[in-house]
Amino acid sequence: MGLYFKFFSMHLKSQMEYKTSFFFTIVGQFTVSFTSLLGVWFLFELFHEVEGFTFPQVLLCFATVLMSFSLAECFGRAFDQFPRMLANGEFDRVLVRPQGVIRQVLMAKIDFTRLGRLTQAVLVFGYALPRSGVLWTWDKVCTLVLMVVCGSLVFFCLFLIYAAISFFTLEGLEFMNILTDGGREFGRYPFSIYGEGILKFLTYVVPLALFQYYPLLYLVGREASLRYMLAPLGGLVFAVPAYALWRLGLRNYVSTGS
Amino acid sequence: MIRVQSLNKTFRVAQRQAGLAEAVKALFSREYSTIQALKDVSFSIQEGEMVGYIGPNGAGKSTTIKIMCGILHPDSGTCEINGRIPWRDRKNHVATIGVVFGQRSQLWWDVPVIDSFKLLKDIYGVGEQVYRRNLDELVELLGISELLVKPTRSLSLGQRMRCELAASLLHQPRILFLDEPTIGLDAVSKIAVRQFMKKLNQERGTTVILTTHDMQDIEVLAERIILIGRGQILLDGSLSELKRRSTALKTITMEYRGDVPRLGPGMKLVDSREGRLVLELDPAMCSASEAISALAAQVEVLDLSISGVSAEEMVASLYQEYKI
Numbered sequence: 330m331g332l333y334f335k336f337f338s339m340h341l342k343s344q345m346e347y348k349t350s351f352f353f354t355i356v357g358q359f360t361v362s363f364t365s366l367l368g369v370w371f372l373f374e375l376f377h378e379v380e381g382f383t384f385p386q387v388l389l390c391f392a393t394v395l396m397s398f399s400l401a402e403c404f405g406r407a408f409d410q411f412p413r414m415l416a417n418g419e420f421d422r423v424l425v426r427p428q429g430v431i432r433q434v435l436m437a438k439i440d441f442t443r444l445g446r447l448t449q450a451v452l453v454f455g456y457a458l459p460r461s462g463v464l465w466t467w468d469k470v471c472t473l474v475l476m477v478v479c480g481s482l483v484f485f486c487l488f489l490i491y492a493a494i495s496f497f498t499l500e501g502l503e504f505m506n507i508l509t510d511g512g513r514e515f516g517r518y519p520f521s522i523y524g525e526g527i528l529k530f531l532t533y534v535v536p537l538a539l540f541q542y543y544p545l546l547y548l549v550g551r552e553a554s555l556r557y558m559l560a561p562l563g564g565l566v567f568a569v570p571a572y573a574l575w576r577l578g579l580r581n582y583v584s585t586g587s
Numbered sequence: 588m589i590r591v592q593s594l595n596k597t598f599r600v601a602q603r604q605a606g607l608a609e610a611v612k613a614l615f616s617r618e619y620s621t622i623q624a625l626k627d628v629s630f631s632i633q634e635g636e637m638v639g640y641i642g643p644n645g646a647g648k649s650t651t652i653k654i655m656c657g658i659l660h661p662d663s664g665t666c667e668i669n670g671r672i673p674w675r676d677r678k679n680h681v682a683t684i685g686v687v688f689g690q691r692s693q694l695w696w697d698v699p700v701i702d703s704f705k706l707l708k709d710i711y712g713v714g715e716q717v718y719r720r721n722l723d724e725l726v727e728l729l730g731i732s733e734l735l736v737k738p739t740r741s742l743s744l745g746q747r748m749r750c751e752l753a754a755s756l757l758h759q760p761r762i763l764f765l766d767e768p769t770i771g772l773d774a775v776s777k778i779a780v781r782q783f784m785k786k787l788n789q790e791r792g793t794t795v796i797l798t799t800h801d802m803q804d805i806e807v808l809a810e811r812i813i814l815i816g817r818g819q820i821l822l823d824g825s826l827s828e829l830k831r832r833s834t835a836l837k838t839i840t841m842e843y844r845g846d847v848p849r850l851g852p853g854m855k856l857v858d859s860r861e862g863r864l865v866l867e868l869d870p871a872m873c874s875a876s877e878a879i880s881a882l883a884a885q886v887e888v889l890d891l892s893i894s895g896v897s898a899e900e901m902v903a904s905l906y907q908e909y910k911i
Contacts, residue, residue, distance in 0.1 A: 335706055335709050339695060339702065339706055342697070343697040343698055347697075421656075421658050422686075422688075422693055424658045424681075425686045426711070427679070427682040583598055584653050584658055
């Protein structure tokens with residue numbers, strides 16, 4: 330971890346060389362996710378309820394997904410740029426250093442401008458937590474923490490898969506964005522509103538619903554079973570195929586150029 | 588300490604014809620062709636050697652280096668360096684080697700050089716004392732003390748290369764791989780870099796393996812050269828040995844006054860213009876002094892020079908000889 334923080338401070342130093350750009354990007358990030366917040370707000374001006382969830386409860390969902398995503402992005406941003414690392418040979422440098430490969434890739438890019446999104450998530454939590462009608466007992470607090478932590482890890486795994494696939498294609502794959510950026514955008518609402526099929530897909534294939542819809546039911550008191558509270562942990566299984574794919578890609582790695 | 592035995596490596600390359608229709612077709616089905624990058628490559632290098640690894644572009648130099656660095660797996664064959672197989676025991680292996688890619692930087696673009704060095708110290712887990720000692724020594728040898736506080740982006744290419752060298756040696760590697768270290772450098776920087784590598788090799792006993800297209804590098808640095816072409820090792824020997832072997836011809840350039848002289852045995856005309864003559868001399872048939880006196884007897888010599896083959900010419904003739 331010590332090394333990670335050293336990289337952390339190097340990235341901070343680098344980005345502070347371009348302060349204006351840094352702050353404007355943060356503001357930009359904030360604004361972009363603010364518009365999607367407005368979208369939710371306008372919708373509730375019309376309907377007041379979505380599938381039995383109130384506005385603050387949906388915001389709880391919104392904030393969980395947004396925070397998970399921005400945490401994953403803050404740390405796993407490098408995966409997003411991984412195709413470029415492969416193309417310009419930076420990845421060769423990673424391989425000739427005596428540190429873990431994933432660790433080094435992660436350290437190669439830490440993007441602080443994502444703090445814009447993170448701040449937004451914190452603010453929305455601040456608004457929604459007292460208004461959601463949830464009595465914040467210990468088990469509920471634990472559930473929320475589990476949601477955010479496991480959610481970050483699931484998004485992180487999606488980024489990892491994105492990177493692993495680029496070992497084979499040597500370029501980025503836009504369809505993965507449906508799951509990452511799309512997951513963030515559609516995750517503003519509980520996934521059940523998109524229908525049975527989508528919910529099943531997001532439960533068993535790409536477990537986004539496991540840290541969003543199911544534990545949310547537990548939070549608002551619609552389900553009391555411990556299964557719903559601990560559902561986010563199930564999402565961690567996703568790390569197995571993600572890591573396996575990464576290993577496969579790494580074995581398959583062919584460097585570029587001279 | 589380095590033993591490479593019958594390495595083979597093939598790459599699969601997607602083939603595509605020019606044109607839009609072909610581009611669309613390639614979306615659905617691609618034809619692949621395989622390229623044999625390395626074919627039964629074997630050599631061994633002893634501790635403290637300095638080896639120039641040469642060959643034209645696409646010959647397989649970088650592939651070999653990448654296998655030795657643990658970046659690539661070969662399809663078959665073995666490679667053992669200090670008793671380790673690079674791609675199996677990657678972390679332990681790379682801790683003992685240094686790698687400089689001439690065209691890529693390992694320094695952070697926007698922060699002072701010294702910060703990059705400190706980070707490398709942590710990446711390689713170098714102890715404080717060892718780091719201090721190495722840093723002082725390298726800074727002194729490479730003359731980079733004023734550069735340390737500057738961000739990399741403000742350095743010239745030559746200055747940056749000197750910092751790159753220091754960066755790759757902070758952990759005191761036993762082997763240094765250099766991939767085109769003098770590419771794009773001006774004359775002064777080239778000489779500085781060469782002198783440094785020579786010193787490093789002599790004083791620290793670091794094994795140095797370098798690939799280059801600059802034959803001056805080879806002439807100054809490498810006691811031994813390995814020539815690779817189309818994935819195969821073609822020659823492996825000392826530079827002087829190769830020079831003797833490849834061609835012993837000397838070139839005589841002469842300016843004179845008088846009629847065009849007749850040439851004796853062993854002399855071959857290369858170029859003749861008004862008052863200027865270039866000829867090739869085969870010393871086996873006619874010694875240099877015989878040739879000069881034969882020429883001087885016929886015309887008034889104004890200026891004359893004799894040169895042996897340069898490394899450049901020798902390598903060019905080798906490439907030709909092997910049709911690579």
